[in-house]
Amino acid sequence: MSEAASRLAPAERLRVAVHAVDPRRRTALGKIIAEAGHVVVGVNDAAEVVLVDGDTPPGERRPVVTLGGADDDLPGVLSGNADASQIDAAIRAVAAGLVVRLPGTREGGFGAMRETLGHALLTPRELDVLAALAEGLTNKAIARRLDISLHTVKFHVESLFRKLGARTRTEAVAKASERRRDETITL
């Protein structure tokens, strides 16, 4: 290890307290922390970050990364099934004074129930084609995936452009995702 690297390494090693009600979860999370190169400390020991499975115990004053907790105002908010790399990234970010959020949690705003007019509604098949477009697939690859002819794919893509008012594939994907965000309703 170079001198610079050995000087850096201890700084990246964080003291992390793990709080989980389920002892198996506690063990699993402790393992993730240790494997990421951090030090797992006791719940009441000095720690740069507290990793909490679910809801945070009252009175916790240290920076918290929660996994699926209801309080969405903590410095770090991840879902209950976050993977090891996400947990490590969140811990490092929060220790550095940053805020971590899942994408899509605070966009939107309070909006109206929106409705696309009948003739511009997409068909389920068009949604399939759109999902493939969003992955950057070519027409040929889309035809193969959906087991339809190249001609049919072109027909669907043209119909998508018309219904979404898009001129390019990228624009179609962007407009469709905007529509999906605005028009998805929950019942």
Next chain:
Amino acid sequence: MTDQPDLLAQFSNALATRAEAAESAVVAIRLAHERHITGMLWHSGIVVASEQSLPRKDEFELVAPGGAVLSAKIAGRDPSTNIAILRPDAPIASPSIVAGAARTGAIALTIGADGTGGASARLGLVNLAGPEWHSSRGGLIDRRILLDVRLARREEGGPVFDASGSYLGMSTFGPRGQVIAIPTATIERIVPQLAKDGRIARGWLGVALQAVAVPDALRETADQSGGLMVMSVVENGPAAQAGILAGDIILSIDGTSAHRLRKIARHFGADSIGRRADLRLIRSGAVMTVQTTIAERHAA
């Protein structure tokens, strides 16, 4: 020189006087990291806030007019109308509230809490005053009030006044940073129910839906051109228990065409809870009917 009063100075002084008076109409609701949002003082010591921006906690610290800090408990929240209410531990004097009617083009004075017991002010117009509308979460909002004003995050939830000092509503963020007001009439309708029950009961199936066109081949069998495709199903929710799958296209619910979202939303009011609902839907090319039982929606 004339003795004519300077109209601009008068206008400015009048606004400053209003903004000063509005200090007694708002509280700061403290969040983590030195941030806050605004709460609006309502009748009987209740604080009204923007539900979407209030973290899911039971207790908050408030900074009352003048700077006193006290704690307050959440007394109810309704995501469908974006209204939450808090009850402070110690009484804060409520201002007298007169509901005003929004008119397109009228002046709107939007007030926020500055976090130390004072107020911040924004001047704009009612960009558009329109009819009632339904939120994407199914709530009925009595009027559409778009504001031509910028708003800081910390100011969201404060009152919007018209030129006579009447309350047009509570400021909040709509889609894409648009600033809107939840009308006073909506707050007046929702707050008593929230204060009583802590929530606005709504029916729930546990699905996210998006409108789609019915494929041509099925149009005749389905007898309609559009439906609602199930995008996701909440685990163990009523829809999941009834075997509803992502990808199903719902055509009608108890005979109400799924074409009309607003009608469908009305179908899920408080009285729907516990009721059976027949879902006519398309699954793998066939039309079928699935029976579900509507449950109660819990706070998101």
